[in-house]
Each structure stands twice: as structure tokens, then as C-alpha cells.
Amino acid sequence: MTTLKVNGQTHTLDVAPNRTLADVLRNELGLIGVRVSCSEGECGSCTVLVDGEPVTSCMMLVDQGEQHELQTIEGLGTSDDLHPIQQAFVEQQGFQCAFCTPGFVMSAKAFLAENPNPTREETAFAMSGNICRCGAYPYIVDAVMNAAEKLRARDGADRRAAD
Numbered sequence: 071m072t073t074l075k076v077n078g079q080t081h082t083l084d085v086a087p088n089r090t091l092a093d094v095l096r097n098e099l100g101l102i103g104v105r106v107s108c109s110e111g112e113c114g115s116c117t118v119l120v121d122g123e124p125v126t127s128c129m130m131l132v133d134q135g136e137q138h139e140l141q142t143i144e145g146l147g148t149s150d151d152l153h154p155i156q157q158a159f160v161e162q163q164g165f166q167c168a169f170c171t172p173g174f175v176m177s178a179k180a181f182l183a184e185n186p187n188p189t190r191e192e193t194a195f196a197m198s199g200n201i202c203r204c205g206a207y208p209y210i211v212d213a214v215m216n217a218a219e220k221l222r223a224r225d226g227a228d229r230r231a232a233d
Contacts, residue, residue: 074135076101077145083132091135092116092127095142103143103172107201114200117173118142124180124199143172146179154220155179155213164213166204174200178214182221190215 073082076099085094095101095118104127105115111129118127119141147153152160155178165171174197181188181196188196193214194207202210 072132072136074099074132074140075138076140077142085132087131087133089132090128091118091125091130091132091140094132094135095127095140101142101144105169105172107169112201113170114173114177115170117176117200119176119180122180122183124177141176141179143175146175153179154224155182155217158217158220159210159213162209162213162216164206164210166202166206170200170202170204174202174210174213178217182214182218186218186222186225188215188218193218 071082072085072087073080076095081099083094083098085098092104092106095104096106104118106128107113107115109128111126114126116126116128117124119125120135120138147156155175159165159171159175164174177197177200181193185192185196190211193211197207197210197214
């Protein structure tokens with residue numbers, strides 16, 4: 071048995087240990103925001119956060135996910151209440167076909183947690199581990215920059231409310 075904590079919920083699964091985390095998240099837990107494109111860890115479409123760090127889940131065995139906090143795109147916002155990063159991607163049209171978008175959003179989340187006030191160059195470099203076959207890179211960088219502003223504003227408002 072494998073126990074995974076995904077998006078704040080614990081799941082105990084009877085799965086073969088040689089299955090990838092991406093496969094189990096998609097096919098056992100129905101978290102289809104985990105997209106699999108290259109299956110070689112090159113494109114970043116399957117990016118999830120493991121203890122807050124971006125990981126290509128197609129390159130991780132399911133048992134390696136035990137004892138860690140896993141977060142997928144489904145664990146951010148909802149369709150009625152988007153996370154600021156998701157909202158920024160919508161506002162800046164940081165996608166075209168959107169197949170790669172969940173991976174970019176999760177990579178952006180980890181990046182902005184470490185660097186809440188990035189430059190465009192830092193953002194472009196941080197997103198370079200993800201591939202957008204449609205070539206929406208300028209819009210993706212715009213989206214991450216917009217998300218950084220939203221998160222700074224939200225965090226500032228939270229701090230003021232707590233004071």
C-alpha cells in the first residue's frame with residue numbers, strides 16, 4: 071500500500087511501486103491537471119510541488135511521494151475562486167492551447183515563493199524548465215510578473231489585517 075498526501079488529503083492506494091507519480095495522480099486520483107507530454111522530464115507539463123519544490127512527476131515513482139506534501143494544480147484555486155497565479159495567467163493570456171499551463175503555474179508558484187519580486191529576466195529563466203509548444207512565452211512571463219504583483223498585494227493586505 072502507498073499513502074500519499076495530495077492537496078491536503080491523505081490517500082491510501084494499492085498500486086504497483088513501479089508506476090510513476092504522474093500516472094497515479096492522473097489515473098487513480100483523477101487529478102488530470104497533471105499533464106504528461108514527453109514522459110522524459112523535459113517539458114515540465116507534469117510539474118507538481120513536492121514539499122513546495124517543483125518536480126516532474128513523470129520521472130518520480132509513486133512510492134517516492136510518500137512522506138511528502140504533494141500539490142497539484144487542483145490544490146490551488148477553484149473555478150469560482152482562482153489562485154492569484156491562475157488569475158494572472160487568465161488576465162495575461164499566458165497560454166494558447168493550455169496543455170502546458172498547469173506545469174507553468176506550479177513552477178511559477180514555487181518560483182514566486184522563493185522570489186516574490188522577480189525581474190523579467192529572472193522570471194524567463196525560472197520558467198525555462200517548462201516547454202510551451204505554442205510559443206506563448208512572452209505572455210507566460212507577463213502572467214508570472216502579474217502574479218507576483220497580485221501576491222505581493224495580497225500578502226501586504228494580509229500583513230496589514232494582522233497588525
